[in-house]
């Protein structure tokens with residue numbers, strides 16, 4: 001269950017014409033709650049014109065720095081525009097403890113590891129935190145980053161990236177709307193481009209992990225390219241930075257029950273409170289329906305990406321419209337993204353306190 005804490009904004013730094021990095025003063029009594037692993041994110045909760053808006057932002061700092069996030073303006077994005085234009089140093093913002101499975105942990109068995117990352121735009125944020133960690137604690141590990149942007153002026157954290165570069169940490173900047181001398185680094189990262197890029201760095205084919213972070217098209221095309229090079233699926237980790245436009249195929253947690261007429265009695269448990277309501281399989285998501293019942297259920301993106309709304313089905317069956325955040329194992333264990341879940345049996349119990 002996501003709990004929010006109010007912390008003071010200690011620094012706002014303009015990174016590019018449309019992005020900022022924002023640092024927070026974390027009260028020392030909450031240091032344990034806010035301990036994070038590079039690659040994780042926090043959820044911000046702000047009230048904008050009376051609307052409870054929540055968004056997840058990846059942490060860009062190393063674990064020795066003040067907790068910092070990178071926020072790039074999104075066209076029509078209420079929260080990202082608010083954070084870029086209205087937020088000031090000294091303001092208090094509600095944030096949740098760090099979470100997320102996209103992280104530099106439990107990968108490889110030795111101290112000397114090898115990583116590759118493909119990032120685009122603000123997708124650099126968690127990758128920067130990872131690179132900082134490697135440069136601090138694993139000076140012999142190698143990190144190769146392909147970082148794509150429209151033009152040079154869109155590159156977030158350029159100074160930090162340059163300062164961190166050394167013989168083991170290298171970044172190849174790719175531009176889609178800026179000519180560069182080497183054709184290889186020009187153009188969109190689609191499947192052929194990702195293949196070309198990897199083939200130019202064959203010594204990294206045996207990396208311990210491949211991190212993909214950015215919009216959907218870049219993620220899925222580079223994933224395909226990596227798989228076609230024989231890279232084990234388990235080694236490819238990704239974090240979507242935009243809500244997918246097209247829905248994925250339906251993910252069935254369990255098969256539909258033959259006696260099910262579409263109407264379900266749903267029980268939701270959250271913060272030790274239990275609420276029952278009727279819900280049709282074609283109606284609201286279980287998350288929205290629970291919110292209608294005034295339950296303070298956790299959510300952020302509502303787009304199958306952030307995993308904040310994760311819950312466990314303890315009785316019955318559900319179906320999800322999309323899933324970009326849970327692993328196959330988690331789905332098998334009964335976990336769902338409640339923002340995507342609809343009942344698929346006459347009775348369903350969903351537990352947010354799992």
Ligand code: FES
Pocket residue numbers: 298299300301302303304305306307308309310325337338339340
């Ligand atoms: S709220 Fe982000 S995955 Fe459901």
